Amino acid sequence: MSAPSKRQTVLVYLLLAVVLIVFLTPIYLIASSSVKPSPIMFQKPPAFLFTPTLEHYESLFGMRPFAKFMLNSLVVSFGSTAFSLTFGTLAAYAISRIRHKRMNDVAFWILSMRMFPPIAVVVPYYIIFKTVGLLDTPLALIIVYSTANIPLTVWLMKGFFDEVPMALEEAAAVDGYGLFETFWRITLPLAAPGLAVSAVFCFVFSWNEFLFALMLTGSEAQTVTVAVMSFWSSDAVQWGRIMAGSFIILIPGVIFVLTCQRWLVRGLTMGSVK
Amino acid sequence: MAYIRKRNKKIFGIFLVPAMLVLFLTTIYPMLYAGYLSFRSYDLAKPFVPRVFVGWSNYREILTSSEFLHTLIVTAKLMAMTLSVQLVLGVGIALLVTQKLPGMGVARTLLLVPMMISPVIVGLVWLFLYFPELGYLNYFLSFLGVGAIPWITSTNWALWAIAIADIWQWTPFVMMGTAAAVQSLSPEPYEAAMIDGNSRWDVFTRVTLPQLKPVLVSLMFLRAIDAFKIYDIIFVLTKGGPGDTTEVLSLFIYRQSFTFWRMGVGAAASFVSLVIIVVLITLFFKSLNRDDYA
Numbered sequence: 001m002s003a004p005s006k007r008q009t010v011l012v013y014l015l016l017a018v019v020l021i022v023f024l025t026p027i028y029l030i031a032s033s034s035v036k037p038s039p040i041m042f043q044k045p046p047a048f049l050f051t052p053t054l055e056h057y058e059s060l061f062g063m064r065p066f067a068k069f070m071l072n073s074l075v076v077s078f079g080s081t082a083f084s085l086t087f088g089t090l091a092a093y094a095i096s097r098i099r100h101k102r103m104n105d106v107a108f109w110i111l112s113m114r115m116f117p118p119i120a121v122v123v124p125y126y127i128i129f130k131t132v133g134l135l136d137t138p139l140a141l142i143i144v145y146s147t148a149n150i151p152l153t154v155w156l157m158k159g160f161f162d163e164v165p166m167a168l169e170e171a172a173a174v175d176g177y178g179l180f181e182t183f184w185r186i187t188l189p190l191a192a193p194g195l196a197v198s199a200v201f202c203f204v205f206s207w208n209e210f211l212f213a214l215m216l217t218g219s220e221a222q223t224v225t226v227a228v229m230s231f232w233s234s235d236a237v238q239w240g241r242i243m244a245g246s247f248i249i250l251i252p253g254v255i256f257v258l259t260c261q262r263w264l265v266r267g268l269t270m271g272s273v274k
Numbered sequence: 275m276a277y278i279r280k281r282n283k284k285i286f287g288i289f290l291v292p293a294m295l296v297l298f299l300t301t302i303y304p305m306l307y308a309g310y311l312s313f314r315s316y317d318l319a320k321p322f323v324p325r326v327f328v329g330w331s332n333y334r335e336i337l338t339s340s341e342f343l344h345t346l347i348v349t350a351k352l353m354a355m356t357l358s359v360q361l362v363l364g365v366g367i368a369l370l371v372t373q374k375l376p377g378m379g380v381a382r383t384l385l386l387v388p389m390m391i392s393p394v395i396v397g398l399v400w401l402f403l404y405f406p407e408l409g410y411l412n413y414f415l416s417f418l419g420v421g422a423i424p425w426i427t428s429t430n431w432a433l434w435a436i437a438i439a440d441i442w443q444w445t446p447f448v449m450m451g452t453a454a455a456v457q458s459l460s461p462e463p464y465e466a467a468m469i470d471g472n473s474r475w476d477v478f479t480r481v482t483l484p485q486l487k488p489v490l491v492s493l494m495f496l497r498a499i500d501a502f503k504i505y506d507i508i509f510v511l512t513k514g515g516p517g518d519t520t521e522v523l524s525l526f527i528y529r530q531s532f533t534f535w536r537m538g539v540g541a542a543a544s545f546v547s548l549v550i551i552v553v554l555i556t557l558f559f560k561s562l563n564r565d566d567y568a
Binding site: 012019023027030033042044046087088090093098106108112113115117118120121122124125126127128143146147150151154180204207210214215225228229239242243246249250254256257258261264265269270271272274 | 288296303381382395398400455505537
């Protein structure tokens with residue numbers, strides 16, 4: 001496209017400024033409200049300059065076992081990430097290397113597994129976990145989140161494996177490397193950036209999840225998203241605590257966008273954009 | 275060649291089967307179990323009533339209840355509201371951030387942030403904005419001459435309140451996909467169109483849009499699949515209220531299963547939702563098999 005004229009340039013920047021203000025204000029509100037003293041929480045016009053307070057963070061970690069819930073979230077997120085990377089990476093390698101006309105169907109079948117509505121399987125999960133005694137344990141969530149994270153890992157890693165030249169593996173085979181050795185010592189190290197990207201995707205997805213955590217955990221394995229929601233009541237003090245919790249929860253997602261945005265298109269549009 | 279083929283089979287066995295087995299156990303099995311439950315009377319609130327086979331009666335109950343049909347209509351309405359706005363806004367913003375001007379990369383990155391926020395946090399911050407009497411949204415709108423709107427407490431506005439939160443979170447997704455597609459468009463048709471003296475709008479509707487159409491169709495199917503599953507934002511903002519104005523399918527399943535403990539009815543509704551989502555997923559994958567865009 002041709003470069004815009006001066007008038008058009010001004011117009012583009014003006015419109016963009018409006019867009020940015022609209023889309024970033026809620027995020028600014030979370031950050032500022034989390035350190036805003038309760039009496040001015042809803043003050044109008046909003047106070048931009050105020051002495052920040054850590055009272056909400058103190059009450060967040062002081063009054064309720066929030067630290068425990070954070071630990072639960074970390075255990076679940078790391079657990080599901082490790083689990084999904086192990087199974088997803090292996091499957092992605094197979095899909096990338098096998099030349100067979102049915103392979104596309106297998107890839108699509110795996111990919112479709114993450115598109116099913118969580119609410120539709122939560123009833124069976126609830127009954128199954130209740131029967132086997134896994135209700136309200138981190139393990140239940142690790143298993144459940146892997147249903148979305150394994151397909152995501154397969155999808156992402158397949159792209160990275162596709163870029164590793166077959167010639168390298170053939171050379172390794174000539175040198176007497178076995179199948180596993182080739183994969184472990186040649187291919188996987190070359191696809192290492194993919195592992196990092198997949199890990200971050202899986203981690204953020206698990207960390208952000210709410211519905212399963214709400215229905216499959218109680219007081220023991222509760223995660224941060226459920227905990228923050230449970231602070232809900234209508235007075236301003238609660239709002240400070242909610243915003244402090246919300247700020248903590250959104251940190252991984254923001255880091256993710258800033259570090260991995262190159263792969264967001266591939267990870268989220270599922271092949272819509274080639 | 276023979277070596278490769280032999281090795282392929284080995285890879286298939288060793289590498290692919292574990293993941294498929296796990297996915298079968300964690301996804302297909304629960305779905306089949308939901309199918310099984312949907313033909314039973316499974317009432318956790320009445321533990322002494324035998325859990326017997328009841329045929330199609332759970333399905334008959336939901337498909338003839340006006341409540342269930344109402345949730346389908348609300349879900350469809352919400353999808354129409356969010357998808358249409360996200361499409362127009364997303365494409366518009368994508369055209370802005372793909373201009374060859376300094377700072378566009380940074381703007382694009384910043385705009386991606388809402389997408390990666392937990393939906394429950396999205397719900398909470400919009401609840402903060404909508405909050406009756408105190409929320410900032412009506413205060414901001416008053417500068418534009420808009421009177422106070424009872425966002426989450428009025429039957430006229432509650433669905434829009436949810437739609438706006440969803441639009442805020444997912445317009446960046448449409449923007450991101452469209453921007454990536456715009457940047458891979460070939461420049462030749464533009465040069466030709468410019469030489470022919472077309473206006474910018476003509477170039478957009480006659481050259482850009484037709485080229486983007488396949489991508490936009492796929493992106494909209496992905497949005498539709500997601501919008502169909504919406505739960506968290508509604509759970510935080512309205513819990514389906516006021517009355518039943520924002521009661522979507524997910525909330526119906528939740529209420530039947532975990533408020534009334536009627537697992538059989540909940541499972542039947544779940545299965546109906548699975549059928550609908552399978553249709554959407556199939557349409558999405560069909561939309562990817564295209565030759566007109568590479």
